[in-house]
Amino acid sequence: MPQKPKPLDETRSVRDWWGKELRNWRQVRGLSTRLLGDKVHVSGTTIERIEKNERPCDTALAARLDEALEAGGALVRLWRLVEADADKRQPAPDSAPPASRHADDARPERNDLPVDRRALLAAGGVAALRPTSLLDLLPQPNNAPAPAQVRPEDIEQVLTAATTLSGWDHAYGGGGLVRSSLLGQLAWARGLLQADCPAALEHDLFTAVGRLAVVMGASAFDAYEHQDAIRLLHFGQQCAEHAGNWHLRATALNWLARQAIWCGRPDDGLTHAENGLVRADRLTHREQAMLYNARARALAKMGNPKETLRAIGQSDAIFSHARPSEDVPWMAYYDNAQHHGDTGHAAFDIALLPGQSSTLARQRLQTAVDQHTDAYRRSRAISSTKLATLIMATGDPAHAVDMAHRALDGVGRLRSRRAIDDLKALSRAARPYARDSDVAALQERVALVVAA
Incomplete structure (x- = not known):
């Protein structure tokens, strides 16, 4: 059984109060720490530790969390109190540091922490670093500001990103790294729409940003982020109509x-x-x-x-x-x-x-x-699964089992919720033949892939 979340004591500090409010907003939106982390480009473990005041947040991340949770600025406003409280606690420049400090206050805001090599070796080398410690060494992602004026090179960059990430989506599915990469690209591309754009570039700009939005919407659909998918695809359609681009529409x-x-x-x-x-x-x-x-x-x-x-x-x-x-x-x-x-x-x-x-x-x-090539592994895997399901449902389990194992070879390499749901449908179609040892072995393999 999953463990109950650790009770949070908001009375210890303003930062603890902010962490509890973050958890409350996350639970209201029905998001796990992993799903919220995906939306703001950090791990679920990082979100959990921020909620518990075991890891520092910063202004940029607080703003992204507020936007991801549709908190209407509530978390941003509360974060200002956290910053004000931190300023009050900051020692004077010429004062000596206290002998003991809270762990969060002791950790520098920057992530370029020096590592004492001898101490690390004495503690057991790299193995002594827990995964969460390793994550703390990584720089926090930050939304780069869009340029003041749009150039042809900016538009080309957005189109290149859309093409690259669409290829990843076709090959690996819409979850995992593909979705995280798309989020960062779209934030920057959307900023271009607010920049000064020469009239001659406006069509190409809206086409490029709309194309990226459609790629991201399709990826969100594959990851079952359906509300995001609808918003992004409508946004892409509106960009296409603004540009008069019937092909993108x-x-x-x-x-x-x-x-x-x-x-x-x-x-x-x-x-x-x-x-x-x-x-x-x-x-x-x-x-x-x-x-x-x-x-x-x-x-x-x-x-x-x-x-x-x-x-x-x-x-x-x-x-x-x-x-x-x-x-x-x-x-x-x-x-x-x-x-x-x-x-x-x-x-x-x-x-x-x-x-x-x-x-x-x-x-x-x-x-x-x-005929599908490796560039379209997801499409090939889904068609394989559909074919195996149809063969199973129409009474040819021996043939279906062979086809299904080939489909599983492909699905196991993907991050695609659609492909997983098709596997579940295949397993249901196989139930009437569950006494057959080959079919039973297939169902066990399906269960393992679905659970992975």
Whole structure:
């Protein structure tokens, strides 16, 4: 059983009071220390120690915590009292330091602590440093101020960050390092929107920041930070509309549709997809096919096989005319493997309805699995899991077990909540065959990967 949080005594000092208020705000927002740490780029252990007044905070981190917890400035205002109290306790410059001080007061605010090498060796070398001690040696992240005037190089940097981090997201999933990196990049990019921007650069600036917001929204969706995902994707859509960039707008609406469908709101997903197809003449063939696939997936979740198959057919017909040279760079992901994977997911949902064939879904998902490269490990793993689930659900457990183990090889390398949930669905599909030793072994492996 998890241990109860240590009671905090706010009467010991103003800093203890601030730590207790931080915990209260965190609990009100329903966040663990790890999740709050992810939002402000520190570890969950650091958050826990700040709450207990076992580790110092600073002004910049206090402001980030206030923003992450949507405290409306309450934590920032209280932090000013902490600073005022610290100033009162500060000894005069020419006075001797007291013989004994509180541990937090004794630790310098800077993180470049000198290490006595002999003392370290005597204490057992590096092994003597606990993980929390090692974290204390790292500099605290700080939001770098945006430049006063936007330059083309700043816009290029934002686009490069979006491209790099999107690649990480496709390869490793939206959790872990990918999400933390995106948070820092977006804070800086958002500051560019408040800087002086020459009129000639405004379109490119809003496109670049909007693109980064869409990448981050898609990543948040994969990490199940759904409210963040919705805000970020809407922000990306608004940036696209401000820039008049129909290609970015289509991408943002595609992700809004997919997120809504995944969260059990297929009607909202259908609305986003059809909104994206407004003025389809301004979109490339791949972009149109992508949005017809979102439409197909929404219709499938709504239990409408006839309209689902019609939307898949429309997507196929449009995709057959796609030309690589007509697309913006970020649409490179939508290749033949992605098209078959997306149409395969829509076909998967109707294949499980009574009286429906699973042939189309099997063929599409198998093509996606075969053609996805290592750059798109998450898509390959999810399509593999879907295919194994479909094969299991339609009564071929021996074949499904082999496919499922290959899927697990891929999922185990990801930080993707979507991939994990698909594994849970696979395990449920395997329950009728649980007495089979191979199926039982598969379920045990699924349980281990899900728990990791």
